Amino acid sequence: MTDRSEVIKQTDLETPTDLRDERLIGRQGLRGVAEGLLDRIRGGDLGVLPVVIGLIVIWSVFQALNPIFLSSVNLVNLTLECAPVGIIALGVVVVLLVGQIDLSVGSVSGLTSAVMAVLFVDRGLPAWLAILSAIVLGCAIGWIYGQVFNRFGVPSFVITMAGLLGLLGVQLWVLGAKGSINLPFDSGLVSFAQLAFVPAWLSYVFVAVAAAGLFASGYAHARRRRQASLSATSTRLLIARSALVLVGLGVVVWYLNQTRGVGWMFVLFLALVLVAHYVLARTRFGKSIYAVGGNAEAARRAGINVKAVYTSAFVLCTTLAAVGGVLAAARLAAVNQSSGGGDVNLNAIAAAVIGGTSLFGGRGTAFAALLGIVVIQSISSGLTLLNLDSSFRFMVTGAVLLLAVAVDSVARRSRASHGRA
Amino acid sequence: MTDRSEVIKQTDLETPTDLRDERLIGRQGLRGVAEGLLDRIRGGDLGVLPVVIGLIVIWSVFQALNPIFLSSVNLVNLTLECAPVGIIALGVVVVLLVGQIDLSVGSVSGLTSAVMAVLFVDRGLPAWLAILSAIVLGCAIGWIYGQVFNRFGVPSFVITMAGLLGLLGVQLWVLGAKGSINLPFDSGLVSFAQLAFVPAWLSYVFVAVAAAGLFASGYAHARRRRQASLSATSTRLLIARSALVLVGLGVVVWYLNQTRGVGWMFVLFLALVLVAHYVLARTRFGKSIYAVGGNAEAARRAGINVKAVYTSAFVLCTTLAAVGGVLAAARLAAVNQSSGGGDVNLNAIAAAVIGGTSLFGGRGTAFAALLGIVVIQSISSGLTLLNLDSSFRFMVTGAVLLLAVAVDSVARRSRASHGRA
Amino acid sequence: MSILSLRGITKTFGAVAALTGIELDIDSGEVVAIVGDNGAGKSTLVKILSGVHAADSGTISFESAAVDISSPADAHRLGIATVFQDLALCENLNVIENLFLGQEMRALRLDDVAMEVRSWELLRQLSAKIPSVRTPVASLSGGQRQTVAIARSLLADPKVVILDEPTAALGVAQTAEVLNLIERLRDRGLGVIMISHNMADVKAVADKVAVLRLGRNNGTFAVGEVSQEDIVAAITGATDNVVTRRAQSQERLRP
Amino acid sequence: MSILSLRGITKTFGAVAALTGIELDIDSGEVVAIVGDNGAGKSTLVKILSGVHAADSGTISFESAAVDISSPADAHRLGIATVFQDLALCENLNVIENLFLGQEMRALRLDDVAMEVRSWELLRQLSAKIPSVRTPVASLSGGQRQTVAIARSLLADPKVVILDEPTAALGVAQTAEVLNLIERLRDRGLGVIMISHNMADVKAVADKVAVLRLGRNNGTFAVGEVSQEDIVAAITGATDNVVTRRAQSQERLRP
Amino acid sequence: AGQGESASAQGAKIAFLMPDIASTRYELYDAPLFKAKMKELCPTCEVLYQNAGADAAKQQQQANSALAQGVKAIVIDPVDSAAAATIVQSAQAQKVPVIAYDRPIPAAKADYYVSFDNEKIGSLIAKSLVDEVNNKGAKGGLLVVNGSPTDAAAGLIKKGIHTSVDASGLKLLAEYDTPGWQPNKAQEWVSGQIAQFPGQIAGVVAANDGTGGGAIAAFKAADTPVPPVSGNDAELAAVQRIISGDQYNTISKPIKIVAEAAAVIANDFAQGKKPAAKTTLFDTPSELFTPTVVTKENVQKELLGPDGALKVADVCTDAYKAACDKLGIK
């Protein structure tokens, strides 16, 4: 018995602090990374991999059915169509993370876009002011939700369902006698959503900066960890990762640049996802979101202002819904009574869930919104290219959706059998 | 110290087993009941009381605005309109109790009613066979949900969203070019939903039987408890309770009998609620539903077949959705592409939640469906009596909904401050 | 003849090898204590025995026949009743409902009077201080919950009872009752596995002590032939450990 | 001078009177043990002190000033750190995240390297056997979790540390470390409240023992002047109790 | 309820039940115009206006509630023509006359039918668009964007569109039923078709102005020239697009005339009179009106005249000033 504990003491000096437990199955270098990955796959700890695989399956099928699906033109369309609802879904992710729900994102996006249109077109306010007002309104709605939730403890399902109905009423009232408002095609807002693309050279610069940034931050982090005698990703691995990102993103961007390129609206969406990811993963506020979603009582006992966290989650959600609504209006170049209606709600929530956010709170990442909306829009776009009856269109949508998520199956099943359910 | 424990020993012989703990604040008789009730109200343990109060508030307001609201005619309409969606909500309660959700109840009800109509009207099958087929179809859909859920672990949100879309497609396909099918007015099914009312005398018999049954079962139970030297409700209290039910229900029935009376469809709904209540509260299966919803892993460790419970919850939900769909079709005497669409889904789920069912599983009763749907239909019916613009109609609906549930506020807040959150 | 025996049980969680080649035998009418440091793998072993986790490799035999315990229901069927360390109670259900979960009396018309009577009996037997059996478990104290979990394992007529740190949250009186209970179970010929960090309790009721260390067997001792210090040494992997040092310094302080 | 003193604290839950007129004083540099049967109200008292529940009546004074502790944040602000019996960890977060919850280093750009280093330090100090601090708490063993909860209470610089059954799930080595730790805290002049069912531990580290019985004060003793039997008698409310009976029968059995 | 025989309409209530809010016309035109005319005919009468939000069951609830309030006549634009039969039945059982408005109720004999018919509308807009495409001699085929697959009225329009498109000899490239009439769905679908049939789309038949607007936005967003696109409903926004040349046509329904005719008939029924039939359709006494296709050429005359449904000031906002001037609209 004693000999083993001596082994520990000997290795103490060489092994990084966090790898000293002798039960850890040690692995080194690139090979070790691959083995660890395989281990995680077997253990069902796959992160976003299943969804990505589901996506690849969908893409292959649609491409086989209609070769235009993966054409550059269509992919450019796809990116642009993802942005508005994707941004809304990003807000939904935040609300789901604290274990609540917002059923009213559609209505919020509809109402705020209506207010924006009325101010901009009817009242002749400058575009930026109209947009700002819309966003402030979105913010205010979330704040009210937060107050009602914190003070009365009404379930967020009911609050936001009341919001869904009430705000739709306000939207109809705001649009009033007009019913439908055109946004001028030559306004900056509409051009931004329809015609503004990143110049090819700039898009490559973006890719290069992203790859370089990833490497730089990874390297700095690894150095600090090594200095603190903790295990760290090897420089070789960091280089490999950045190279992968460089090539991967580079190819995608090059392909999109074959036609119109990368839309600024999509860049905005990506930027919001990255910011949200940073906030959720790397700030105290982000941690408190996860804590409240995981165990609100424990978070409260840790001294976190749980009410403030709920309020800010609602505010973030409705604010992002307002941004998404404005962009959706800009893309359609019109606002009407059905703006924000239809399946905006369902799609935004479904995107968050498909991307892996739990409805029970505490689990999910900002990337869920990106992945989920790409899945949903891919299905929708793929079906657009097939000339189907609407009855079959619905059936296929349902089936493909299920298929995309069922790839998770392998992951989850093995996860459960490995005791991580 | 010793004297106190002697006190316990002395009282042992007189006090019922379950009231011997000396920390229990003892109370006796009717007065004790009232005090206990007051205590529960202060402690926030109010059960359905807040929702009932919310309902009374809504009713008073609408009655003040339009005296027809509480007229016998309108209440009869209200009861009949509650039944179809109420039955669907009953199924939703079961699914929510196991901590899952079914977004597709609307589509299921639409599809099954379409199948029923095609078989009954187009194929000329006897009504009972057409209805049975529809119900079996509903059953099968739930079974498939259960299988997909258990085998692949796809979140029920995604499965049933796929169902929502896919089944709508099937519904359109089943209805085909016709789009809309009339059910003959003289068919038993349509008369049942539109014209079949309980004869006045029979309705009073029902009330009497209900009151007597309540007393008899309560009395038998109390006797068994007393024999087992457990505390029991006093006979006086039992009589009081039954008398209250007799008078309360009697007045309601009498009032409805002023015009058309109590519809058989509503009686069916009530019967289903009572059966569901019995199953949930008084059978092993019911307890396993609550256990799975409260802590699925604990239930599994207790040897409960958790997968079977999930499957049966889904089956119950879709089966009840099928029943609700058939009744909705009968009430409308037609089936079309939008059957089951609109706000059936939202209303059914909202009814369950408003009635007090938790979206997180394990909390709620069958009566939630009844109360919730009455709240929703009251709002809807009250608003049709007010001559409002659509925009205001939506706003008022949202506001009233919030109000109705916010009465819970007092309850929940004090509950939390009493450590029962 | 051993009622339950394990051979080469191994289990890994991701990169952590929680159990490696565990061997263990339990006879009827015997109390086996499993001891070990935190994270030694005791609860993992218990979960494998009760069908909560599946072992990665290794065999389990029950009454000399190889068995496959792939779900808790399987374990129940074999007659293995377990009190889990995390108790595994449903917080939304009350005490009676938790006690009888999955084994309610009269499936189609629950006999709540009989169940309540039986509940009070069981709880009284364990000296439980629970004011009412109709409150949800969520509002019970830690010890009250543990008592409920222990009472539950006695309901069905098990052949093997596994108790994972059953007395951790119990008061002195309740602990004494549970130790009495374990002795009664042994006398009735059941096999009992008890996990505990309390060496005094282990010495008091166990016949055999199996030590786990970092997921591996680290010796099995007959209780009569080993001192408390030896067991602690086997647990910590050294004779010179914080426990002995502390004991020494305490001795120095108090005359 | 007492750093914390309670007068007439009362709390009822529905029909259950959990605490009635509790009085208690804690001095700086003093370890007060609160003992009592299961359901005696110990954890309820702790929750009132740490702002989780509000007392129905009674006053709390901290450093001689009456204070109103209406939320856990208030308690943190006063310098009261608590290890709860149910630990109150977020299962979805990993060990580091739980340790630093609400007090992360650098709010806007978390310093995860520094936090990881500090985590390992704290855990090593408590002899924790946790393979990795980046696994979610959900996958830790019972004792590992308890260690995390204890480590957390030491992070901020508290004036009063409340430990509700801190060693219930700990192994022998970890228990010894925690007892050492409590002594170090006392020596640094902190007030420590410890709840425990283990009389040996209580006798070892406490200066004063307060006994609760069925929600009421049932005597306060200086540890030096009272025997273990007396404390048990105060807890169970009788000198002739199951513990003494069991001890006697054990003595009779073993020569 | 049930005393429909009273000789005077004094203080009578009349229900006006509209089907949905997906089209702006019911809220903006039909209801206010009907109410105004009613007020003129019978100042003490009360109009109970309800909108069913495209839900047949809700419409039934609204009708029942109207009956409970003792209305003297029901004017109904059914969500589902088949399902509305129940409403007719229960109303007539209580001796309350039912006037089918806009859409017929073939399955049960209403007391009167006032309308233009949706099938005709579909065929008119499609015909006008086909003619324009042929005139321009554009190559390629047509896209058809129908209304909601769950909306009965959309089905009628679709049928009408097909009679014209199928007869035109133009190729039907692809067809789509827009869920919930949503413009953004229409936009998304048309975007896909632009990718699939680059340069081959000679025109788009859209079943209403909203979906038409979506189709136009798709072409704009793809940075390709907008081919002729149809519409229906003569919404303000659509009229602006017609003036600016983005949209080819829409259709103006003489809502004022129809709504007023319905008011007159309802008033007659409320007074216990039986209005005479102008013609008979579906075995029901009927009065039918013909809608007019509106293009750039006749927009001023049809919609912006002194009696027109729209005001020049509303249409010719800053953004459309130049286009209005070009057409000589003041």
Ligand SMILES: Nc1ncnc2c1ncn2[C@@H]1O[C@H](COP(=O)(O)OP(=O)(O)OP(=O)(O)O)[C@@H](O)[C@H]1O
């Ligand atoms: N579900 C799981 N997922 C991942 N790792 C796990 C899981 N369960 C246990 N482990 C790990 O396995 C090891 C053994 O855990 P186990 O619970 O068996 O310890 P234990 O001996 O019961 O400890 P304690 O005395 O603290 O209860 C621990 O390092 C723990 O982190």
Ligand SMILES: Nc1ncnc2c1ncn2[C@@H]1O[C@H](COP(=O)(O)OP(=O)(O)OP(=O)(O)O)[C@@H](O)[C@H]1O
């Ligand atoms: N939130 C609550 N709601 C209702 N009753 C409660 C609640 N919390 C505690 N109680 C009751 O108050 C009494 C005291 O509980 P408490 O948790 O304080 O006991 P304890 O002394 O900590 O016991 P243990 O030693 O078992 O931890 C118990 O009877 C318990 O059932």
Ligand SMILES: [Mg+2]
């Ligand atoms: Mg353990």
Ligand SMILES: [Mg+2]
């Ligand atoms: Mg406690």
